[in-house]
Amino acid sequence: MAPHGKCCGDPNHQHEDPEKGVQYSLYTKINTNDLECLNEKVDGSGKTVFKPWEDRLNRESFVESDADEELLFNIPFTGSIKLKGVIVIGDSSDSHPSKMRLFKNRERMTFDDVVTTADQEFEMQKDTEGLLEYSTKVVTFNNVTHLTIHFPKNFGEEQTTIYYIGLRGEFTEAHRHGVTICNYELKPNMSDHKNPLQDSAHHPIA
Template sequence: MSGCGGNGHSHDHCGGGGGHEHTPPDLGVAYSLFTRIDTNNIECLNEAVEGSGKTVFKAWEDRMDRDKFVESDADEELLFNIPFTDNIKLKGIIVIGGENGYHPNKMRLYKNREHMTFDDVSLAADQEFELHPDPSGTLEYTTKVVTFSSVTHLTIHFPSNFGEDTTKISYIGFRGEYTKAHRHGVTICNYESAPQLSDHKDKAMDSVGRPVM
């Protein structure tokens, strides 16, 4: 584990999954994307306590609060379905897991696949990471920005841990940017009606030029 979990200023790769130790200048701002999560509609599959999965998404300054955490139930797997209220450009993720063997050792990301279940995780993930124990929340796993540039829903699958029967997670943080989601209904309607204008042009003129009997 050398090189991962040091002073927080190294940009060396940590593991084969592309994780970086990375300290943005203002972490409170950089990790504020939790405010763009549609918290009420988060789904956490295999959580031992219903609703506990939602509690791991919290403000940066609360990341060390271990009173709120999620623990897996039947086995070590956890699956999060996370909808966002806006379009997200996801740049990095921090995961604080349980002590020792309870910490997840792998993370798999799926973009814009709503309501995934454990039956769906056989699909190839958009990105995968080998995780390292990170009790202080300083190890960031950098995502492929091209892939995760327009995210409205993120699924995170934690398939295994460092040896315990269950997995514990107390914090998941997202770094990136967001743009307000736009409602496209009117735009789509205009696009669909535009080609029809020429089709009905003559009829429209007739209806104007001639009284309707």
């Protein structure tokens, strides 16, 4: 599936839309402690590409693949999201990823797992400024608590480089009241659950 361009056609023209910062704020809903990137050359560098929209062109933080061109992101959220679009900024060289595969709610996937059919795939174009958005099937990517992004190849380099991944959509807080009710039930107040047999033991029948 091809991306939807959001520009006027001039690749040198940079659009600054204040709404974008709000639309692409789902990075703040990622559980970064449990986020993992497989085959990253520098430990922890995969987490750095999920950053504010206004920092998307910052080339100081990026992830580069290690053994080959593949990268695999396991992204857990602190609640539930409805994913509507993805933006990926890479390098102008052939290290830019050329394909993206998305998997919904399949935790801790490995490269052995990605042989299965993805929930959606995109053939990518080189994007160095964040002008192209890959629109997801919203019906499929509703109620997402974990997102896996697989970049299986690039345009011909041995390593893949990514500077920014932006996620657009809606967020819903996780509901925790059910857990609280269960905790109350697990620790009942014994004074509220008197056993009538125990009462009668203290009052012998005449």
